[in-house]
Amino acid sequence: MGRTRHSGILLITLACFLFFIGHVFSLWRVAWIERFELFLYDQKLNLNIENSQGTQVAIANIDEKSIKALGQWPWRRDVLAQLLDTLFDHYQVKAVGFDMVFSEASDNTPLEVLNILKSSPIGEHQMFENAYQALHPQLNFDLTFAESLQDRNVVLGIVFHHAQRANVNALPLPVVELPDQSQSKLINAQAYIANLPIFHETARWSGFFDNPMLDDDGVFRRVPLVQRIDKYVYPSLALSLARIGLDSDNILVELNKNQPDLPVEAIQIGTRRIKTGEQGEIYVPYRGQQGSFRYFSIVDLLQQNYAQEDLKNKIILVGTDATGLLDLRTTPFANTYPGVEVHANIVSGILENRLWREPDYLLKYEVGLLVFFTLVMLLIAWFAEPRLQLLFTILILVAVLAISQLQWQQQVVMPTASLLGLTLSLFVLQTIFNMLTEVKQKALIVKRFGQYVPPAHVKLMVKSPERYQFESQNKELTVLFSDIRDFTSLSEKLTPEELSKLMNRYLTVMTQVIHKHRGTIDKYMGDAIMAFWGAPLDDKHHVQNAANAAYEMMEALSLLNMEFESKGWPKVNIGIGINTDNMFVGDMGSEFRMAYTVMGDAVNLASRLEGLTKQYGADILVGQNTQKALLMEQLEANNYPDANDKMPPVSKHQHHLLELDIVRVKGKHKPVAIFQLDPLPEDKLDEVQAISIEFARFCLAYRQQEWETARLLLNELAKQELLAPRLILLYQQRLVLFKRNPPGEDWDGVFNHTAK
Template sequence: MSRTVIRFAISGFVLLLFLVHTSGWVNLRLLEQIEHFTYDSRVQATLPGTLDSTVVIVDIDEKSLAVEGQWPWSRDKLATLVDNLFGTYQIRALGFDIAFPEADRSSGLQLLDRLQQGELADLPGFAERAMALRESMDNDRALAEAVRGKPVVWGYYFSQHLQSQQQDAVGAICPPAMDSMAAKLYDLDWIRPEGYTGNLPVLQATGAACGFFDNPTLDNDGVYRRVPLVQIYQGAVYESLALAVARLAAGRPGIEFEFEPPDVRTSLHLERLRAGPLLAPVDERIAVMVPYRGPEGSFPYVPAADVIAGKADAAVLKGKIVLVGTSAPGLRDLRVTPVAKAYSGVEVHANIISGLVNGGIKQKAPYYSGIETVLLLAIGVLIAWAFAALSPLAAGALGAGVLALISFLAFGLWSWGHFVMPFGVPVAFTLMLYLAQLLYGYFIESRGKREISKLFGQYVPPELVEEMAAHPEQISMEGESREMTVLFSDVRNFTSISEKLDAKELSAMINAFLTKQTGVVQKHRGTIDKYIGDLIMAFWGAPLTDKDHALNGVLTGMEMQRAIRELDPEFEKRGWPKLHIGVGINSGRMNVGNMGSEFRMAYTVMGDSVNLGSRLEGLTKEYGVGILISEDTRNLLPSDWAFREVDLVRVKGRSEPVAIYEPMGPKDELDPALRQDLARHRGAMKLYRAQQWDQAEQEFFNLIQSGRPHPIYELFVSRIMELRENPPGKNWDGAHNFSHK
């Protein structure tokens, strides 16, 4: 399996794990907690931290409980509270974050009923007197009368699941904000409670509206991050306390749902809820993300006792939206929020009302999971590609860039676009994917690379080891037949040279020579087969395929001739002789693989094409040239290269003649005079093979006299003299036979 496929498979496995969570099939609590943490971090990092006087909270706090007594207070006190808020302080609208499902037990009506039905039932005039007393003692009616005709919203709560023997409806609630006929026009993922606990009918009948204050969209960790604006009960739509108060303050405009596109009325395409000037981006459950302004106390608090006593600051209350609630710990209306672990529940509603009136509610779109899925797919593909195509360092830098980009987008869209983008899960996915890829690279690929380096590090250049590690499927230690190029290089007269040096100096000299020459081989992507004393054997086309194996081999041979001259200054300084080498190169089909015995194996090449390369190296001495290549190699080189045709030879072990050449390099890089000599040489060779001895001899002689002599010219002049004396016959193929290696 290729490295790229493996890297993408790793990404696919980790991606599948995360998609199972994103799709909702399996809830992975750790990922959920990470996403909640990053959401809360954004909330805390971008809190306005200013006091919003749009909404004022009349607080049943510990001070008020100390003044007015323990809760519940008698309803006549609340009636006074309402009268003062509207009469004395001229507020705009009032909402109760309290439900009143039961009658006031502190009014004395129950005692009056017992007396009227008991021992005083027959007392003359008592019935008439009791009737008059009942009207003055009915605190619930007093509160109802105080509310009548005023913009007051009663609070109540829905029950999502009824217990056995539990009533489905306690008390009364107001008419729905949208009737069942209108609700049927929308295919939404409504929250559908099974029952409710409302208010005393006498109270509810006098209120302008009502709103629920329960939160069925509470997250699993119990934190108030979002609150539904509506729920559907028995087919009709009912609004939340916050929405009801905000609508009442705005003149009670109707509720509308906005979709994109407008004609597709499903939760997935739901964008926002609108009520006149009020606009609320909502999610698939028609819930809003609570736009917290800061820690508790981001809105003015006025003690309820001060309002009842008429001691409150009128400037704080006049013309404001007021919520009546409690922050007293004993009344247990405290909530866990992203900004505090103990946060007054009534202030949660205040934040929502402020967001509805002033804007600033963040949108967590119904297609949030779709955004997260697309992000995970994009990150998975990018990270897989990076680890398949880039170095670990570059892939790590790309991973860091991905994290930085996700963070920038998450905070940028949050701050400037008021849009909640998935953050925690994509970051966790990036880190986990990076870790998985890194571990695979360290424990699997690195081990494979170490094995490859162990096998081939002494033969091939480091960059080829990297490529082999990246594409292990291209490597085979088993024997196989390939089109390749082989090179043999040998030092001329090395035996006589070695006799003049002691062992230490000879070792130092040969090490310097082999180091220089090996560097040239590796520069051109060659594989060192072996060293045999001063001989170097190298090949191209294995273990990695190389479509330019012939060109790389010839470039290596030519550069080896130049590189050995670069050693001359050091060798002369150390008193070592100047070295000369002969290079033979051949291309063709060769057997390559791990070969040897059970005692020792070596990665090497064998075959007739290999033997020919060795023969060509030996022939360089015969022709006085530094490098010889076969016709097969010549045919694989670029068409713009120039060659000196050396001869047609029949070497030992081969019956068919082989054309051999001296490579000169690209034609446009040659001196014009040299190009002219090469052309004259080709003409002389044609005359030679046509057995036109005199004309051929004259051409070779002219080349010798050109000022650019070459040993080949003199060799052919000498050979012509022999052939003139001993004609080869009419069937001569022009080849020269060599019986030695």
């Protein structure tokens, strides 16, 4: 069973490992692992969030106050031109980025009215011509805005689309041009919305502000710093602003040219090298909750209500937190977070070199730990008990989280979900398998031993099935055989129905006695019973328990005979043989039928001893090993009275072990001493000791071939009726035989029995 359990756990562990390793190598993608990874990332981010306010980036906010003062968005472009003039000329900001795109011309209704008037008769008047020349430039709001962009660090927004659709306007020049037919892993846009040409012609910079890398749950975790459309590469709005903040004119995209798909390795801005993912993406370096950057109301900026020091040399993002303008995003710590502040976090993270990344050794790390934790969980499942298995599993989970946290503090994002998922899955699956195996073991134990082992012992076995094995093993046990004497003649006196009832009653009572004394029924052989002690439950008092069972079997037989007599059934007599030695025990049989049984010479000797009981006139015969074990237990009980409470009940009394003979049974060459076993009442100690001494004197004379002396001692024992008549008769017949036919001078006192 242990080998089967180990094989089952190995298969489960291997299958679980292959499931997760396949996910890691993208042979298949498991949705719940990916969701779990995102959840863990969010928790790490929330746990380590700084909640500090950035000092290099600020937000010019199209807030409710400004909308109320300046009207509904979008505003006239001359208002935006005025905003740029105020920011650069008055507040002396370093750069301004627009989190929006100006793809359509402004509302030119006033200019159109002016042109209509010029075409009318009124346009012929010189006064109107003078007014026209003065008003015309002021009413061309797009031109006004374009002129405000000239020679200033302004970044305009672009939107890329990733499905086929019509392009709007023309893109500005790219920052990088890839080789023709490039298969770079850069995100490839399919269409775009650009600003009006007049704006791209005057603005120095531009950048996209869309995010095609939203996770399935719609959360902003990663953003690309660059995208391509065909072979032309464009930076993000945040990257363009960071370039200005780092005083660099160039953006370089490093591709790994050793791989055919040209994954991105890093993006270089001046001396700042930004390590990115294969698609040029980074994790958004959030500083904290909304408000991590200072918001300035645009209407107050236009009115110059802020101190110059509040905005000087800052990078300004023009955007909105107004709910009605729908520029709200979902982040790991907020369902509504201004999109403009997401860009502010990216700019700030690049400027401060505060970016989290996945390392180059990511795959090796993840695979290595998966292999390591798989082996650890396998060994734990094989050799640790359930409570230790739970403890080790918790320690592994804590270790994974601790490693992840330490890496996070080094600005490294390590995969955690696959490791935690593997560990938890292995623990759950191994636990379920162990539970099912245990249930199966318990059911097998009940099935195998329910009829042969005491119910109380079956319950013990069911509680700890792993302690018991069915495989064959060699161990010291005590085996008992009992048989009904003259069963043939007894059966002839009963009808088949009566014989069946008698045997059922007899076997039931004897089995109850054996079970009571922790014995295991091996089998019923007609009228014979075979039982043993010491397996499957270990029992250090197996010899004593077998003796106790034999005593009580004889007592129960007396009560049974009274019951049988009342029914008119004949009296039943039995003999019992007990032997102790090493023997094989376990499941034995064929592929068609198995049985839990004992085998060996020691078992055969117990059977022979039972067969000799009738010849020697004894109820119970035991072998020499059994005799020695009983005397040792009795000696221990006498020398250590406190130990009596730990010993079987009858062992608190003396045993009467009388050596009857030294014999060589059929099938064995080595002679064995046989002993008659009887319980010794305390009130007959002297009498029994006298019998033992007298019979020992007889045996000594008998084995020394002093036949006459032996005859006289035997007659004296017969007169005193100290021994069983059958034993007296047996030795009387032997004395007559040996006196006529002496066994020889080399005789060792052993009598050879030729029958079983």
